[in-house]
Amino acid sequence: MSRVVKLAVIPGDGIGPEVVAEAVKVLDAVTASSDVSFEKTPFSLGAGRFLETGDTLTDDDLAAIAEHDAILLGAVGGVPGDPRLKDANIERGLLLKLRFELDHYVNLRPSKLYPGATGPLADPGEIDFVVVREGTEGPYVGNGGSIRRGTAHEVANETSVNTAYGVERVVRYAFALAGRRRQKLTLVHKTNVLVHAGGMYKRIVDAVASEFPEVAVDYLHVDAATIFLVTNPGRFDVIVTDNLFGDILTDLAGAVTGGIGLAASGNINPDGAFPSMFEPVHGSAPDIAGSQKADPTAAILSVALLLDHLGLTDESARVTRAVEDDIANRDGQRTTAQIGDAIAARVQA
Amino acid sequence: MSRVVKLAVIPGDGIGPEVVAEAVKVLDAVTASSDVSFEKTPFSLGAGRFLETGDTLTDDDLAAIAEHDAILLGAVGGVPGDPRLKDANIERGLLLKLRFELDHYVNLRPSKLYPGATGPLADPGEIDFVVVREGTEGPYVGNGGSIRRGTAHEVANETSVNTAYGVERVVRYAFALAGRRRQKLTLVHKTNVLVHAGGMYKRIVDAVASEFPEVAVDYLHVDAATIFLVTNPGRFDVIVTDNLFGDILTDLAGAVTGGIGLAASGNINPDGAFPSMFEPVHGSAPDIAGSQKADPTAAILSVALLLDHLGLTDESARVTRAVEDDIANRDGQRTTAQIGDAIAARVQA
Numbered sequence: 001m002s003r004v005v006k007l008a009v010i011p012g013d014g015i016g017p018e019v020v021a022e023a024v025k026v027l028d029a030v031t032a033s034s035d036v037s038f039e040k041t042p043f044s045l046g047a048g049r050f051l052e053t054g055d056t057l058t059d060d061d062l063a064a065i066a067e068h069d070a071i072l073l074g075a076v077g078g079v080p081g082d083p084r085l086k087d088a089n090i091e092r093g094l095l096l097k098l099r100f101e102l103d104h105y106v107n108l109r110p111s112k113l114y115p116g117a118t119g120p121l122a123d124p125g126e127i128d129f130v131v132v133r134e135g136t137e138g139p140y141v142g143n144g145g146s147i148r149r150g151t152a153h154e155v156a157n158e159t160s161v162n163t164a165y166g167v168e169r170v171v172r173y174a175f176a177l178a179g180r181r182r183q184k185l186t187l188v189h190k191t192n193v194l195v196h197a198g199g200m201y202k203r204i205v206d207a208v209a210s211e212f213p214e215v216a217v218d219y220l221h222v223d224a225a226t227i228f229l230v231t232n233p234g235r236f237d238v239i240v241t242d243n244l245f246g247d248i249l250t251d252l253a254g255a256v257t258g259g260i261g262l263a264a265s266g267n268i269n270p271d272g273a274f275p276s277m278f279e280p281v282h283g284s285a286p287d288i289a290g291s292q293k294a295d296p297t298a299a300i301l302s303v304a305l306l307l308d309h310l311g312l313t314d315e316s317a318r319v320t321r322a323v324e325d326d327i328a329n330r331d332g333q334r335t336t337a338q339i340g341d342a343i344a345a346r347v348q349a
Numbered sequence: 350m351s352r353v354v355k356l357a358v359i360p361g362d363g364i365g366p367e368v369v370a371e372a373v374k375v376l377d378a379v380t381a382s383s384d385v386s387f388e389k390t391p392f393s394l395g396a397g398r399f400l401e402t403g404d405t406l407t408d409d410d411l412a413a414i415a416e417h418d419a420i421l422l423g424a425v426g427g428v429p430g431d432p433r434l435k436d437a438n439i440e441r442g443l444l445l446k447l448r449f450e451l452d453h454y455v456n457l458r459p460s461k462l463y464p465g466a467t468g469p470l471a472d473p474g475e476i477d478f479v480v481v482r483e484g485t486e487g488p489y490v491g492n493g494g495s496i497r498r499g500t501a502h503e504v505a506n507e508t509s510v511n512t513a514y515g516v517e518r519v520v521r522y523a524f525a526l527a528g529r530r531r532q533k534l535t536l537v538h539k540t541n542v543l544v545h546a547g548g549m550y551k552r553i554v555d556a557v558a559s560e561f562p563e564v565a566v567d568y569l570h571v572d573a574a575t576i577f578l579v580t581n582p583g584r585f586d587v588i589v590t591d592n593l594f595g596d597i598l599t600d601l602a603g604a605v606t607g608g609i610g611l612a613a614s615g616n617i618n619p620d621g622a623f624p625s626m627f628e629p630v631h632g633s634a635p636d637i638a639g640s641q642k643a644d645p646t647a648a649i650l651s652v653a654l655l656l657d658h659l660g661l662t663d664e665s666a667r668v669t670r671a672v673e674d675d676i677a678n679r680d681g682q683r684t685t686a687q688i689g690d691a692i693a694a695r696v697q698a
């Protein structure tokens with residue numbers, strides 16, 4: 001009884017295609033002998049496609065992608081300052097559009113310092129936490145505008161929109177996750193300044209907490225949270241936070257755990273109404289594109305998250321273990337493909 | 350010909366009074382033999398005052414404070430979770446109200462790793478940059494609200510308001526500062542998501558840049574900026590950014606340069622229409638209040654910023670040098686007062 005998973009693959013721009021090639025290599029390796037197979041459909045999307053056709057993400061693209069069981073994405077975005085992209089916002093028009101349209105309300109970003117990985121901290125201790133970043137609300141909704149643009153009297157506003165519906169579902173997910181981990185949940189916000197949005201987050205966390213008596217809850221302002229991420233990252237288990245704070249904290253967390261080249265993420269629709277999307281936290285890094293300098297590990301760990309999401313927990317664990325072994329035994333420079341080969345070989349060993 | 354400076358002193362809550370006592374001690378020491386004297390007026394404001402009288406900052410308080418030449422503030426804020434403060438927002442009603450009413454549009458936050466200070470980074474290199482944080486706009490304006498509060502249908506919005514007027518003046522200040530330093534300015538924002546506010550910041554920085562051809566300009570998204578703060582903080586000279594990003598970056602910067610116990614700040618009205626206010630970046634830390642455990646260095650360095658702002662550059666330099674010498678020679682535990690005594694003695698030596 002074999003299972004077929006329909007996977008949409010969006011290599012994207014810059015180093016995206018290189019790291020996705022290795023991620024797919026590892027995916028193929030881990031499923032080679034199993035009774036699940038992945039039917040992959042490539043989608044040509046990103047700055048490259050925009051420059052060719054003027055399209056960012058059409059309704060047809062979106063409908064076609066939504067037909068799949070899951071999505072693997074590399075990275076999107078052109079060369080910064082490219083004048084031909086001046087009026088394109090690939091991030092908003094493609095990446096964020098996918099997250100919003102496919103209702104990826106959980107942006108799951110694990111941070112783990114693997115043995116052998118070196119970060120910038122002198123004494124990092126054990127780091128193993130997950131940021132549950134809200135993915136469909138907050139300052140990311142695109143509800144901004146300006147008047148008198150380009151004049152001395154311009155006013156530019158950005159509105160963060162937050163709903164009890166949206167916050168409760170992501171908070172509930174974070175509590176359940178904390179319950180399966182070390183039973184600690186930290187809400188990060190800025191309740192003393194963003195009193196309405198922050199206040200609602202706080203009230204909802206307090207309310208849901210009563211259903212998870214085994215989970216210890218605390219709260220940190222976002223500024224204080226960045227301090228702890230560098231002075232005592234071991235204090236965190238699960239962090240739940242809004243879309244913007246989650247963006248900031250997870251880049252910092254990636255740096256602290258050995259670099260953004262290792263940080264994986266899942267844009268998850270837990271209800272299963274839409275396909276979830278897995279991508280490295282890093283960007284398209286056009287400056288090193290095509291040079292085989294990119295580390296595909298973040299993309300490969302995103303495959304582990306994807307497998308786990310699909311219930312393929314054994315396969316997921318094998319990929320994670322292979323990555324762990326690879327990181328523990330790194331020395332010398334390797335190309336993107338060499339890292340992928342090494343991890344694929346470990347997966348099959 | 351002696352000059353009298355009218356100084357409003359707001360010790361505040363928690364460790365505020367302790368660190369302000371040492372800051373005043375050092376101020377007195379450095380001006381003991383000079384022809385400038387400080388006439389100090391204490392203002393009892395903060396959670397303590399609120400609990401006694403129900404007032405946070407009355408119009409009379411504000412008018413009286415505005416009569417002064419400068420303000421020295423310790424820290425404000427009660428014990429987190431104190432039910433009697435449930436409906437008080439001391440931060441918004443007092444600290445932010447002062448910043449907004451006194452038009453403190455430059456929130457100046459230097460970050461320097463002093464020899465002898467130890468931060469969490471294994472290999473920090475030289476760190477010496479200044480964050481110029483906008484102080485009167487952005488997500489801090491308090492333009493938020495909610496509907497159906499407390500129900501499953503609640504919507505809570507927060508609007509970030511930004512004006513060309515407000516951005517241009519702080520950007521201009523940052524360029525001038527960079528011109529007097531290492532001629533490097535980094536704009537930090539999130540232009541790919543907050544396209545209206547971020548786009549305006551970017552356009553204004555680009556426009557003002559032409560008047561400062563000697564200053565090299567670059568741009569970082571806020572998430573990427575946090576990465577560089579821990580992997581290569583030496584790359585920064587002057588950072589200009591909005592109110593919220595500045596809040597986040599300066600706590601992280603404080604941690605990276607040896608802890609928030611050393612981080613000073615100035616809330617500056619460069620036009621001189623209102624008194625500027627100097628305060629440590631840290632909060633009131635009620636958990637250690639009264640125990641003489643707080644480090645008064647941040648408050649003392651805030652006095653150095655205050656002196657510099659008043660044009661008392663020699664006095665300012667003497668305080669900074671005394672602090673540098675103290676940090677370079679620290680060993681063993683000292684009380685708040687012992688640190689203040691040591692720095693005051695160095696100032697007079």
Ligand SMILES: CC(C)[C@H](C(=O)O)[C@@H](O)C(=O)O
Binds near residue numbers: 096
């Ligand atoms: C590219 C950008 C829009 C995106 C975000 O801000 O979410 C990225 O930084 C991320 O964290 O995935």
Ligand SMILES: CC(C)[C@H](C(=O)O)[C@@H](O)C(=O)O
Binds near residue numbers: 192193630
């Ligand atoms: C207390 C709080 C309102 C304040 C801020 O967010 O500005 C503080 O964090 C700071 O940085 O001075």
